[in-house]
Amino acid sequence: xxxxxxxxxxxxxxxxxxxxxxxxxxxxxxxxxxxxxxxxxxxxxxxxxxxxxxxxxxxxxxxxxxxxxxxxxxxxxxx
Amino acid sequence: xxxxxxxxxxxxxxxxxxxxxxxxxxxxxxxxxxxxxxxxxxxxxxxxxxxxxxxxxxxxxxxxxxxxxxxxxxxxxxxxxxxxxxxxxxxxxxxxxxxxxxxxxxxxxxxxxxxxx
Numbered sequence: 001x002x003x004x005x006x007x008x009x010x011x012x013x014x015x016x017x018x019x020x021x022x023x024x025x026x027x028x029x030x031x032x033x034x035x036x037x038x039x040x041x042x043x044x045x046x047x048x049x050x051x052x053x054x055x056x057x058x059x060x061x062x063x064x065x066x067x068x069x070x071x072x073x074x075x076x077x078x079x
Numbered sequence: 080x081x082x083x084x085x086x087x088x089x090x091x092x093x094x095x096x097x098x099x100x101x102x103x104x105x106x107x108x109x110x111x112x113x114x115x116x117x118x119x120x121x122x123x124x125x126x127x128x129x130x131x132x133x134x135x136x137x138x139x140x141x142x143x144x145x146x147x148x149x150x151x152x153x154x155x156x157x158x159x160x161x162x163x164x165x166x167x168x169x170x171x172x173x174x175x176x177x178x179x180x181x182x183x184x185x186x187x188x189x190x191x192x193x194x195x196x
Contacts, residue, residue: 047170048152055153063153068116071169 002030003066008058015057016041020076026068034070043075088145095142096159100189101131104146105156109133116168117156123175128192129184161187 005023012021012035020038035054042050050073055062062069096102101124107113109121109131124131136143136155147153150164158165165171165183174180184191 047173048164048166051167051170052151055151060153063147063155072173 003061004030005033008033008035008066008069011059011061012037012054012057016053026070031066032068033066034072036072036074038074038076040076042073047073086145088141089149092142092146092149095132095134096162099132100161100187101129102134102159103131103156104134104136104142104159106135106137108135113137114155116154119168120156120158120171123171123180126194127175127181127184128194129189160184160189163187 005025008023009021012019016037016039018039018041022036024034026032026034037050037054042053045053051071054071054073058066058069095104103109103117103120103124105112105114105117105120107117112118112121121133134142136146143155146155146157150157152164152167154167157167158171160183166174171180174183181191181193
């Protein structure tokens with residue numbers, strides 16, 4: 001019931017290619033992660049829609065293989 | 080919304096959401112939450128002094144499963160205000176910490192009695 005953090009990054013970037021993903025393994029058990037995802041494709045979307053994009057990228061693993069993924073999404077700061 | 084409209088579980092979810100201004104689908108009850116994430120949102124609502132109705136999905140496997148496709152949201156808890164999906168644990172906590180949730184409740188006409196101290 002655990003998942004490698006590299007696999008989480010890979011799945012997210014597969015659906016959201018420009019995503020900058022930072023993962024913290026909160027308890028070091030491969031089961032409780034926090035992810036911070038930055039992507040320009042989030043622009044103009046509500047926070048719920050942004051999170052839904054990430055959940056879709058995880059293809060049903062969220063709430064199943066992946067028990068706990070605290071999620072934070074943002075649009076990258078413009079330079 | 081889609082073809083699921085006729086589904087009896089979807090109808091039951093819709094009725095539950097419409098039965099109260101603030102509804103929290105959670106694991107356990109507001110008095111005895113069975114999961115840390117559900118417990119967090121009970122705490123947030125309690126601190127804000129918002130009256131809400133808790134729905135224990137552990138008592139109802141059909142709703143536990145159905146709510147996920149209903150909102151296209153894979154996890155519990157889920158907070159609804161006046162029929163609108165507000166978010167799960169991360170979003171609601173983030174909104175609370177930024178003060179956005181207080182504004183949201185006010186603009187939706189939800190009474191709040193924040194605890195002092």
